Amino acid sequence: MFLRTGTMARAHMVAVELSALTREAGLSRCAAFVQHGDTSCLLHCVAVAFYSALLLDALRIRYDRRSLIRGALLHDFFLYDWHQRKRAPHEPMHAFYHPIAALENARKCVALTPLEENIIRRHMFPVTLVPPASREGLAVCLVDKLCALYEGFARGSYPLLRRLYARLLADSPEISDGQ
Numbered sequence: 001m002f003l004r005t006g007t008m009a010r011a012h013m014v015a016v017e018l019s020a021l022t023r024e025a026g027l028s029r030c031a032a033f034v035q036h037g038d039t040s041c042l043l044h045c046v047a048v049a050f051y052s053a054l055l056l057d058a059l060r061i062r063y064d065r066r067s068l069i070r071g072a073l074l075h076d077f078f079l080y081d082w083h084q085r086k087r088a089p090h091e092p093m094h095a096f097y098h099p100i101a102a103l104e105n106a107r108k109c110v111a112l113t114p115l116e117e118n119i120i121r122r123h124m125f126p127v128t129l130v131p132p133a134s135r136e137g138l139a140v141c142l143v144d145k146l147c148a149l150y151e152g153f154a155r156g157s158y159p160l161l162r163r164l165y166a167r168l169l170a171d172s173p174e175i176s177d178g179q
């Protein structure tokens, strides 16, 4: 069936890129930080990748699947506990700062395409004023907001994704208090 095949292909592609970025960039370090509720930053990024691809597949929009998934997986690769971050008076708030931090961290570890860079850099639109330059970036931007809203209320979030990616998420460091 189309839907079933699409779901498995999508799940497999996310697993491939998650595995590669864990190996090449240490993406699993994101599991040490809580994003919202009981959702780690790593699980949040996996969810944004999976559901952004699902959205564009459902709309039958052509897109660069690999770049979408990699950009989504790296979009919050900022590697600090944003709940406890202490900033100097001149430093921007987390909402404005973290896309730049994520992009800089990602650039240190992997070669990014211009599309992947733009997905990461512009995902906080409209909080940051410049919109994403692609359909992939717009999908990540929208799904990111929906995921954040869901995570704020959910407990035991994303049971399907926790099952699908149990091994890859289990390879991650334990969620700590971010210290």
Ligand SMILES: [Fe+2]
Binding pocket: 075, 076, 098, 099, 123, 124
């Ligand atoms: Fe973000």
Ligand SMILES: [Fe+2]
Binding pocket: 044, 048, 075, 076, 144
């Ligand atoms: Fe996010």
